Amino acid sequence: MPEGHTIHRIAREHRAHFVGDDIRVSSPQGRFIDAERLDGRSLRSVEAYGKHLFYEFDGRRYVHVHLGLFGKVRTAAQPAPSPVSTVRMRLAVPDWYADLIGPTRCQLIDGDQRTMLLARLGPDPLRRAQDPERAWRRIAKSSQPIGALLMDQSVVAGIGNVYRAEFLFRARLDPFRPGVDVEHEQWLGIWQDALVLMRAGVKSGRIVTTELADREHLSRIARATDAHYVYGRTGMWCRRCHTPIRSTEMAGRNLYWCPTCQQ
Numbered sequence: 001m002p003e004g005h006t007i008h009r010i011a012r013e014h015r016a017h018f019v020g021d022d023i024r025v026s027s028p029q030g031r032f033i034d035a036e037r038l039d040g041r042s043l044r045s046v047e048a049y050g051k052h053l054f055y056e057f058d059g060r061r062y063v064h065v066h067l068g069l070f071g072k073v074r075t076a077a078q079p080a081p082s083p084v085s086t087v088r089m090r091l092a093v094p095d096w097y098a099d100l101i102g103p104t105r106c107q108l109i110d111g112d113q114r115t116m117l118l119a120r121l122g123p124d125p126l127r128r129a130q131d132p133e134r135a136w137r138r139i140a141k142s143s144q145p146i147g148a149l150l151m152d153q154s155v156v157a158g159i160g161n162v163y164r165a166e167f168l169f170r171a172r173l174d175p176f177r178p179g180v181d182v183e184h185e186q187w188l189g190i191w192q193d194a195l196v197l198m199r200a201g202v203k204s205g206r207i208v209t210t211e212l213a214d215r216e217h218l219s220r221i222a223r224a225t226d227a228h229y230v231y232g233r234t235g236m237w238c239r240r241c242h243t244p245i246r247s248t249e250m251a252g253r254n255l256y257w258c259p260t261c262q263q
Helices: 004-018 111-119 132-139 161-170 184-204
Strands: 024-026 043-049 052-057 061-066 072-077 087-092 096-101 105-109 246-250 253-257
Touching: 004 043, 004 052, 004 072, 004 096, 004 184, 061 111, 105 111, 132 184, 161 184, 161 253
Parallel strands: none
Antiparallel strands: 024 087, 043 052, 052 061, 061 105, 072 096, 087 096, 246 253
16 A cells, blocks of 8 residues: 555645646546546645545545555656556646546545545644644553554554554564553654655655665665565564564554564
């Protein structure tokens, strides 16, 4: 599933290419039935919040997009090829087009519905003026493991499976520790890590969490095999203590951790 940095990167790209233009909107697949109502209207803004995208058209009409596990967005310069059968929505201006392929959600909503949806989400580290204490109040009262709480979008928005594993390793925090037993300073450290690393992910389009000294290849641009501490590294040695990395399922996704470093 695309994590928050990917969604914010898409929003930034689409603001640059599509906002301010009268935009052609179509649904080659036919499942986005409101495409005709938007075709030819002006796109006023593109906004990301956590894993959600909002395209605002004039008249406070919003297309709400959630990519889910398998959705993706393909953006390229014109001319656009014939769309494949899974394109839910195509946006097009003279110079650019974007195809929304296989999303979990693509629906037209109004301003009130958008407000209600946002109210259900926790703070997003990639948005300005977000309050980490709002997430902390949920974490500090919860008996759920911190590894599950970080995946709960109502607690904190935008963190997915890769960042979950990596933030907890960098915090040296056992993913099975109940939220109520997590120290406030530990949570603030995770939040600060999210501010730095997720913003770097927006710029680069990659998730890189390792420090240079911990990489097998001492390159400032991390190779794919050097990008993560624990994610996807079951049975491989920990970069810091050489204990084999373990994995199990938590919150519906594979969780990775070092049993020595994370206690």
